[in-house]
Amino acid sequence: MEIKTTAIAGTLESSDIQIMLMAGQDGIQIDLESDVIKQFGNQIKQVITTTLQQLNIDNVKVRAVDKGALDCVIKARTIAAAQRALAQTTPAWEVL
Amino acid sequence: MSSTIVELDLQRPAERAEWQQLLTRLGIHNFSHREVDQIDFTLGLYEDGELVGTGSAAGNILKYIGVCNQASEPGVRFNQIASALIDRLFQQRIFHMLVFTKAQYSASFQHVGFKELAHSDQAALLENGTPDITDFIQQIPRTTQQAEQRVAAIVMNANPFTNGHRYLVEQAAHANDVVYVLVVQTDASLFTTVERVQLVKAGTADLNNVIVISGGDYAVSYATFPAYFLDSPASAIEAQTTLDARIFKNHLAPALNITTRYLGSEPTSRTTAIYNDVLQRELAPTIAVKIIERKQVAAKPISARDVRQLIKTGNLTTLDQLVPLPTAQLIKQRLPQLQARIQKGMKINGN
Structure with a gap:
């Protein structure tokens, strides 16, 4: 699926993550900022990548600013940002 | 403790005074017309009825960002204001934003996803969103x-x-x-x-x-x-x-x-x-x-x-x-x- 517009979801508050999605040409590229990047960087990227793949988004630039979000939060914020970026209004139940 | 973010109307004398007081306390003193008149909107963070943080935008440029860290964990209020400003600009379909700030605050902005374009001993310029300088150069x-x-x-x-x-x-x-x-x-x-x-x-x-x-x-x-x-x-x-x-x-x-x-x-x-x-x-x-x-x-x-x-x-x-x-x-x-x-x-x- 093609990114129709740049979109954002989530906040920069503690236990949350801000996900920004932008049109890209070169696969799923993630730029992650996190205090726990050493411990959980790969895990966070993995959750974002898997969620985007489930939504059939193959080319996208991701800017993620993590403030200690749990996986379920990362997934929820990624889905919300993706649906905004794809201009979809109905939830993708199968991914949830 | 309840905290809310609201839009401030700087045309109203009471809100303007409260806003200016907070920023003055934080060391911002330039409230000349040529700066303030550029502002498109201003957000305020209230905790228990007191203004403890603020941030504004003029076009795609963030201005007058200030938070009081008294009785609060450092960074919490700043992140709330930064978050609200970014959300608000995105709602207006402004996907690229810049901030010109004192050099000592550059790290705070980098912490919320901004990238530094340049810095000197006094000041720093940072950007966030898209298209960024890499896209521009490309x-x-x-x-x-x-x-x-x-x-x-x-x-x-x-x-x-x-x-x-x-x-x-x-x-x-x-x-x-x-x-x-x-x-x-x-x-x-x-x-x-x-x-x-x-x-x-x-x-x-x-x-x-x-x-x-x-x-x-x-x-x-x-x-x-x-x-x-x-x-x-x-x-x-x-x-x-x-x-x-x-x-x-x-x-x-x-x-x-x-x-x-x-x-x-x-x-x-x-x-x-x-x-x-x-x-x-x-x-x-x-x-x-x-x-x-x-x-x-x-x-x-x-x-x-x-x-x-x-x-x-x-x-x-x-x-x-x-x-x-x-x-x-x-x-x-x-x-x-x-x-x-x-x-x-x-x-x-x-x-």
Whole structure:
């Protein structure tokens, strides 16, 4: 699926993550900022990548600013940002 | 403890006073009209009825961000304000934003996803969102052998494009393989950005090694160099031009293999004179700075400001000596509109 517009979801508050999605040409590229990047960087990227793949988004630039979000939060914020970026209004139940 | 973020209306005296008090306590003291009037919206963070944080935006530039960290974990309130500002700009479909801040706060902004474009001992400029400077640089046209060529750059507002600008471009075009002319993108001049770009292109069309592009947010824009557009103290001009020069040196020049920057000598404008000094200090020795004596007509340097004066008076008898044909044609065609813009308050004495 093609990114129709740049979109954002989530906040920069503690236990949350801000996900920004932008049109890209070169696969799923993630730029992650996190205090726990050493411990959980790969895990966070993995959750974002898997969620985007489930939504059939193959080319996208991701800017993620993590403030200690749990996986379920990362997934929820990624889905919300993706649906905004794809201009979809109905939830993708199968991914949830 | 309850915390909420609301929009502040600075037109209302009570809110304005509370806002100004908070920022003053945090060490921000510049509340001049020329700064405050630029603001599009202001957010306030209230905790238990007290204003503890604020942030504003003017176009895509974040301003007047301040949080009180008393009785709060450091960063919490700042992150709340930053988050709300970014969300709000995205709702307005502004996906790219910049912030000019004191150097010591750069880390706080990087912590919430901003990338630093340049910093000096005093100040830093950061951006967030898309398209960013990498995207901007990527879309600039290049020649196929650019890495081996002599490449130069000129940044100009060209308000409007005169024979003086033309002379400067010619000098650079003769001495180099490729010349980039970066036209100031900020639309705050008598001639609109569309008109200025059009006149630079038309006025250099016969020079086939000249590439005319927009300076984007990165060369003499409201973000990098607001003092170019607003009358400002020398210290502010110095701080801003230092960052502007460093962005050019560290981002634009290496990507495009630019080794020379051309400037016109500046006998009259204080702001531009400081800018020229700072450029020489910052760019050398990596990038050569060539200052070309201004071209003169009747023993007087050609100045776009004088052209704007002619437009104001409507006496265009000397116009053809000062500007190339396309500029003269446009001025003659649009004289009533240009005069109307001046009447409506467009300043013509600045840059």
